[in-house]
Amino acid sequence: MGEKPVGEVSHHCQWIRADDPIAAVEKGASLLASGAAEIIVKGQINTSDFMRVLLRKEYRLRQGKLISHVAVVEMPQLKRLIIVTDGGMVIEPDEKQLVQIVLNALPVAEALGMANPRIALLSANEKVNENFPSTVRAARVVASLQRQINGHISGPLSLDLALSKEAAAIKGIQDPVAGSADILVVPNIEVGNTLVKSLVYFAGASMAGILVGAARTIIVTSRAASEETKLYSVALARLVNTTLVDKKINSLSFTG
Numbered sequence: 001m002g003e004k005p006v007g008e009v010s011h012h013c014q015w016i017r018a019d020d021p022i023a024a025v026e027k028g029a030s031l032l033a034s035g036a037a038e039i040i041v042k043g044q045i046n047t048s049d050f051m052r053v054l055l056r057k058e059y060r061l062r063q064g065k066l067i068s069h070v071a072v073v074e075m076p077q078l079k080r081l082i083i084v085t086d087g088g089m090v091i092e093p094d095e096k097q098l099v100q101i102v103l104n105a106l107p108v109a110e111a112l113g114m115a116n117p118r119i120a121l122l123s124a125n126e127k128v129n130e131n132f133p134s135t136v137r138a139a140r141v142v143a144s145l146q147r148q149i150n151g152h153i154s155g156p157l158s159l160d161l162a163l164s165k166e167a168a169a170i171k172g173i174q175d176p177v178a179g180s181a182d183i184l185v186v187p188n189i190e191v192g193n194t195l196v197k198s199l200v201y202f203a204g205a206s207m208a209g210i211l212v213g214a215a216r217t218i219i220v221t222s223r224a225a226s227e228e229t230k231l232y233s234v235a236l237a238r239l240v241n242t243t244l245v246d247k248k249i250n251s252l253s254f255t256g
Helices: 021-034 047-054 095-111 133-145 159-163 165-170 189-203 227-251
Strands: 039-041 068-075 080-085 118-122 152-157 183-185 206-212 217-219
Touching: 021 039, 021 047, 039 227, 068 095, 068 189, 080 095, 080 189, 095 118, 095 133, 095 183, 095 206, 095 227, 118 133, 118 159, 133 152, 152 159, 159 165, 189 206, 206 227, 217 227
Parallel strands: 039 217, 080 183, 118 152, 118 183
Antiparallel strands: 068 080, 068 206, 206 217
């Protein structure tokens, strides 16, 4: 939508008119399905309406696996990047979904140069307790994945143990992930959403966010997100896409 004439190209951008937000998503989804576009960015439309259109069968964006949100956060205090997942898509993940959420985050970590990421399954306590279902799920996910992935995975871990070596030392926790987690896997969407927004608004963090698990990269940011966040999200999507393409090319074998 906008005042630009349909099809006008300005600074390498083509403006395509749509009558309303739903029609705009439909046009974008058609471009993704045809291969004319590789990334779609949500604007001021509600996320549920946006995803409802994108995931229609005719656009072939579902790949039969879970779609999850991955946020990349940079905090001045840590001087490194942290991945937080899933604070934007899966509301209350079960054990099977948490496993896929971890797997979905790995290509993003690889694109960021985290060859052997340290992954923390977050909860309020590091001890498995039947009264805290998230601790039980975390322990089971760790047991399922610890021999299947490159890197270290641990959980349950509280947030302080995941990020602070000092906290880990005080509590007597000796764990390769404690104090140096690269990926924080949250127990539900409320924790993830609140954690990322708290880091942005209270700690001055910068962030980017994408959806992974679909046939094309989808960017879903808050309608109140800054221009900086949206720009960083596009850059992240492009980086992840390029890494995946390069990986596919390098995995090909030729015989002569």
